[in-house]
Amino acid sequence: MKAWGSKLRRIRALVWKETHQVVRDPSSIAIGVVLPLILILLFGYGLSLDVRNVPIALVIEQPSAEAMELVAGFQLSPYFQPRVLRSMPAAQQQLLEHSVDGIVRIPADYSRHLGAGDAQLQLIVHGGDANRARIIQGYVGGAVGAWSARQQAQGRAIASAPVKLQTRLWFNEADDSSYFLVPGLVVLVMTLIGGLLTAMVMAREWERGTLEALLVTPVRSDEILLGKTLPYFLLALVGFALCVLSARYLFHVPLRGALWVLLGASMLYVLVALGIGLLISAWVKNQLVASQLTMLVTFMPAFMLSGFLFDLRSTPLVVQLISYALPARYYVALLQTVFLAGDVWSVIVPNTLALAGMAAALALGSRVAMRKTLE
């Protein structure tokens, strides 16, 4: 009992020391609170897979009421920034310069054909970015469809029935990529602050020589590890709270699962991220190298290979296999499910178990790596 009492006292002293340092040293606060805010604002607003305000050329070879109505349809759409041109060559030039993403050509004999029921519009899309091209194609189809439906409603007969295009996107009715991106962003932020915080502060202790004096005291290595983990665990949770709040109220991402599931999964993931940081700093005793290595080992793979940006199922098998080693992969799956789909236990349980396993392995690993020697 006495041994446990003094053990707890030592841990408390270390936690207390670390907390004072965090409060007085702006760099930890910067990593724990300011960095998540900047990242989420930057990525949340700056990184978007949505296609909006597409510059598009509308070539009207002969003005007519019907043509002008189509132009108005494009102008009112949030997806387009139409430019009205009179001739095809001018439009083609702009497409070549990529100052427009596509051309909608309304031929001179358009009105006549409309009467006859075989009117045709020409659409040319810049195919450089295939994804974007397909999206634009869809939008134009939608705009033209809406226009032809209006024509019909107004009683202007169109011989062939207009195609009615109606798309419904599961989980993302608003077709807003922030639904998909923001949960992934939370993963990035947690990865970065969790790993950076511990890697940096341990490396700092090595660099400033504070650890050498600390080691020659009754302190045990597990106490040093706990003393490091606890305060930064709490700090990372503050960063997490900021992320969730901004996801909910800034980007209006729904939270369809239970809050406690989200919190539990995130706490596990923070432990994993802190563990990676501790392991790195047991190896690398220099702040600069430690931070670079943390970025390389945690942030970059989490960015590319976690399913945050690219759906893992459409990546090559090798990449899929590698991604299984990344804790971020499981956390991305968890967050996207809890935020957008709800408590789907068949997803939550295996992913949580994977994270728990990793956290345990990392705890054990840092315990082994953190020996009380200078060798």
Next chain:
Amino acid sequence: MNAAAPALIAQQLCKQFRRKDEAAVQALAGISLEARHGELTALVGPDGAGKTTLMRLAAGLLRADDGSLTVLGVDVGSDPQQVQDRIGYMPQRFGLYEDLTVAENLELYADLRGVSAAERAKRYPALMEMTALGPFRTRLAGQLSGGMKQKLGLACTLVRSPELLLLDEPTVGVDPLSRRELWEIVRGLVADQGLTVLLSTAYLDEAERCSRVILLHQGKVLSQSAPPEVAGLASGRCFVATPSAQQSARALQARLLDQADIIDAVPDGGRVRFVRGTGAAAAGAIDDVLRGLAVEAVAPRFEDGFMMLLRAHANREPLQAVLVTRPIAGRPDDAVVQVQQLLKKFGAFTAVDRISFEVRRGEIFALLGPNGAGKTTTFRMLCGLLTPSAGQLRVAGADVRSAPASARSRLGYVAQKFALYGPLSVIENLEFFASAYGLRGQRRRERIAWATQQFELADQLRAMSAQLPGGYKQRLAMAAALLHEPEILFLDEPTSGADPLARRAFWRRISALADQGVTIIVTTHFMQEAEYCDRVAIMDSGQVLSQGSPAEVRQRASTLARPEPSMEDAFIAVVEQARSRANASGTAPPVAA
């Protein structure tokens, strides 16, 4: 536990370090030694002798390869934690938490060592009184001066009375005032509380005051005895010579050192103290040098015996003079550096407060002062690295403020920690600095060859400079600073942490450079080294308190109680007087970080 058994016993202790690219380094080659209970034992020896390795082994931070090490009756290798629970250890750089206050640092170590509240109530006031840190309890440790940091580090290791206290060079880089205070604390602990202390030091006067001294050299024990025994080795060989009227003490010392059979020679209060060797063959040459001078025999000191021991075992450290290839232009008495009413403020803090001095060509000029006195700031202004807030500053005839580039090309600067590129080899460092100074073609090759030869760098040209021993690094840093043949050489604490042999070699080169017309400006914490200088200025709180030749400065500080003060006594007296005057007038001296 048997109280009669030594607190620390090493037997045939071995420790090797392996480096990636090189052969293993034998840091400790089967040493056997002991430190007794209730005694102050000193560990001395040149850089790389294995002092820090031994300390770390004793603290359980390293594992021995072979042999046994018993601390407080416990085998450190098998149960380091038990040893760590009972000892106090102060590493060379005591890692204080700089974001915590003095009191918080103490609290942390008290918690970690499990000191009860009742014990703290007794212990804290005693520690505060001992270290005089009481008024600074709420100050952040990062804002303490170097000496105060060391005292706080010591207080942290003493928060619970350790059964053995290990101090690894506790006074390195600490000014003479703080050094004396620290030393008195340690001595008091041993005398009053019967504490057992093992400390390593580069200061031989500190070793002399210990009950036993262990001399390590290249991982082996050269001697293990009481200081008077070591001193006794040089008995009958120690003399003091008074130079003739036309000759400086430095010149006589240099001539003596160049003799084959001189063990040691140092300038000492305007005279030269030297130790003669045993060889009879070379005795005639020494007598020639001393002809017509007053020579008297003196009692040996610990340092003399130490030098005897080292000289007997070490291959003689080269004490080669440096030859400048091109004579320095100009008359010898020109004022090369003129400083008038120089002022530097950082915000509200005045680092340098209207100081004035002059340095003439070929002089060695030393700035002495406690940590934070403004020496480094003055240096940086002289080199054009900092812009003065006010005042006149002429270096090598150019106004540094208007023509810093032309002034800078005529001076060389060796920064405090020797600004070398660690991952570059010796030759790569030289080549880099040669390019940086704009040396090209034939001249560049010549200068690099000159530096290699004059500073004896040839044997390790391909070695990474980060892995060089301290003395070698210092030579390389000096060589690099002299590549472009500057007229003025600035050296900021070049001998801090250097061992006695390396320091003698350093001053031999500096004297030679000065004799050939190079002007030298240097800062140092070793007050004996001020004796090598033509003139010194003692600084504190940004002001010059006393300046003149070493003899003048010493003379001014002489009192009835101490008619012939040493340079160190003079320094402490001058600084303490100025501080008590400042305190009396209500302006407390600022303590710089």
